[in-house]
Amino acid sequence: MSERAQMRTPLGRVRGLGAARSGTWHFWHQRVTSVAGIPLTIALIVIVITLLGRSHATTVQVLGSPLVAIVMLLFIANSAYHMWIGMQEIILDYVHGEIIKLVTLMANTFFVCAVALASAYAILKLSFGV
Amino acid sequence: MADIETGTATSRRARPLSPHLQIYTPMLTMMMSIVHRITGAALYFGMLLLAWWLLAAAYGPNAYANVEWFMGSLIGRLILFGYTWALLHHMLGGIRHLIWDTGRGLEPTERELLAKATLVGSIVFTLIVWGIGYLVMGGPR
Numbered sequence: 149m150s151e152r153a154q155m156r157t158p159l160g161r162v163r164g165l166g167a168a169r170s171g172t173w174h175f176w177h178q179r180v181t182s183v184a185g186i187p188l189t190i191a192l193i194v195i196v197i198t199l200l201g202r203s204h205a206t207t208v209q210v211l212g213s214p215l216v217a218i219v220m221l222l223f224i225a226n227s228a229y230h231m232w233i234g235m236q237e238i239i240l241d242y243v244h245g246e247i248i249k250l251v252t253l254m255a256n257t258f259f260v261c262a263v264a265l266a267s268a269y270a271i272l273k274l275s276f277g278v
Numbered sequence: 279m280a281d282i283e284t285g286t287a288t289s290r291r292a293r294p295l296s297p298h299l300q301i302y303t304p305m306l307t308m309m310m311s312i313v314h315r316i317t318g319a320a321l322y323f324g325m326l327l328l329a330w331w332l333l334a335a336a337y338g339p340n341a342y343a344n345v346e347w348f349m350g351s352l353i354g355r356l357i358l359f360g361y362t363w364a365l366l367h368h369m370l371g372g373i374r375h376l377i378w379d380t381g382r383g384l385e386p387t388e389r390e391l392l393a394k395a396t397l398v399g400s401i402v403f404t405l406i407v408w409g410i411g412y413l414v415m416g417g418p419r
Contacts, residue, residue, distance in 0.1 A: 270332035
């Protein structure tokens, strides 16, 4: 194809982002959080099994201990970001009305922030015992 | 084609614009893809259970007793069993996707094998996790 027939500007071609300008971050961040999610999920299952049938006092002590608390916080943060992207993808696939799409996308962000913050707050409270 | 050109009644029928799910014969890889999305959506709301558990532990013994009572009830256990399976299925499905992302495992026999491994693996691991859980608790109560 000759230079004259090119529809894209030289700068656009060099950037290589295509018409959507930021095509791949969504895909890539979902991959990064999915890789991180594998050890974190296994760790969560181990932590939950350890705490099965334990008293409240023991649970508080274990969940508030530094290593467990850090792993739990990582799980919460990683899952929040992963599920935010995932639900956004589901909404964009199935919700077509402009208004309802905006509302559900916002609701997704609000839900994820609220659940993640509440969970993280609980862990921090258990850790610092205030 | 003649109908369309002459504009008879049959040509004006509402027809699907593009093939949708019901057009295709269900295949294992397709079902696994659908289940991956469903388990993802279920886990999304399942995070509420985790938040409830952690907040109850932070609130105190009474709130924690409520969570323990609910999780220990039949409905609670069914939900937790489903949660465990959904979590493991989504995790194994995710690993399968990561393998595919490298361009490997996409041949017909390979992708069928991966799909079956995801399904069987999720069930086996769920049973193992629950077996260990009951061992830790000293048998079903």
